[in-house]
Amino acid sequence: MTRPTIGIIGGTGWLGSAIARAMLKAGFVEPSQLILSSRSTTGLSGWPDVACTADNRELADRSDAIILSVRPDQFSTVEIGARGKLVISVMAGVPVATLAARSGSDRIVRAMPNAAAEIGKSYTPWFASDGAKAEDKELVRQLFATCGTTDEVFREADIDYLTGLSGSGPAFPALLAQAMMDHAVAKGLPRDIATRAAIAVVAGASQLLGAHYVSPEETVRAFLNYRGTTAAGLQGMIDGGFIAAVSAGLDAAEAAAVAMSRTG
Structure with missing residues (x-):
């Protein structure tokens, strides 16, 4: 596949910058094939050949594919003409119809990476409009x-x-870690030890889920069947309403995303 020139509107923000760095590090694009727009005209450090402009319309004119990486509430101020070009939005809650109307393109993709893009560990679901071509999907x-x-x-x-589920990035695991830390401190542990212990569970040991290709259901079942201290902890969390609380949280996140889409 011939690599297109890719422009990122909001390219020096945390998500736009993470995507840009990931593409460059992987060799997906050369620095000369990347254009960023931002209020700052400073390109990415370490890649001095990356072009940067304060003019979104200039970026759109020079790009084959355009990534929209601005806050949804700022999108109404973004002026671009992208007719005939691939437009990839990583904004939460802005529907395809709005993206098409404002950009002038019918080749639209909505994607939802999360903060782990910064370390190459994002999960990114995406949806393509009817006007997106097969080669657009492969590029995405x-x-x-x-x-x-x-x-x-x-x-x-x-x-x-999925904006509410995987788009949350570290937020939901951080809430679990915070609850564990607070409980440990209440039991008398120093906060620094409580912090290291909780992070070791949430950010460290949880990586075994991916490393051993064992499903979460199998992991939970195995520990429950072992009938040890972990089983007692799991059962206490379940009996205390943990699963219902997670479901309520995801329902609330989805409702917020749907409401944003309806007003987007």
Whole structure:
């Protein structure tokens, strides 16, 4: 596949910058094939050949594919003309219809990477409009593979749901870690030890889920069947409403994403 020139509107923000760095590190694009727009005209450090402009319309004119990486509430101020070009949005809650109307393109992809793109561990689901071409989809697959793992979904509603689930990045694991830390401190442990212990569980030991290709269900079942201290802890969490609380949280996140889409 011939690599296109890719422009990132909001390219020096945390997500736009993470995507840019991932593409460059993987060799998906050369620095000369990347254009960023931002209020700052300073390109990415370490890649001095990356072009940077304060003019979104100039970026759109020079790019074959355009990534929109601005806050959803700022999108109304973004002026681009992208007719006939691939437009990839990583904004939460802005529907395909709005993206098409504002950009002038019918080749639209909505994607939802998360903060782990910064370390190449993002999960990025994406949805393509009817106007997106086969080569557009292949480019999107390869592009977001530089940030981690990726899946195409076939209903726009799935992106709204996954915005709340996987788009949360470290937020939900951080809440679990915080609850563990607070409990440990209440039991008398120093906060620095409580912090290291909780992070070791949430950010360290949890990587075994991916390393051993064992499903979460199998892991939980195995520990419950072992009938040890972990089984007692798991059962206490389940009996205390942990699963119901997670479901309520995901429902609330989905509802917020759907509401954003309706007003987007």
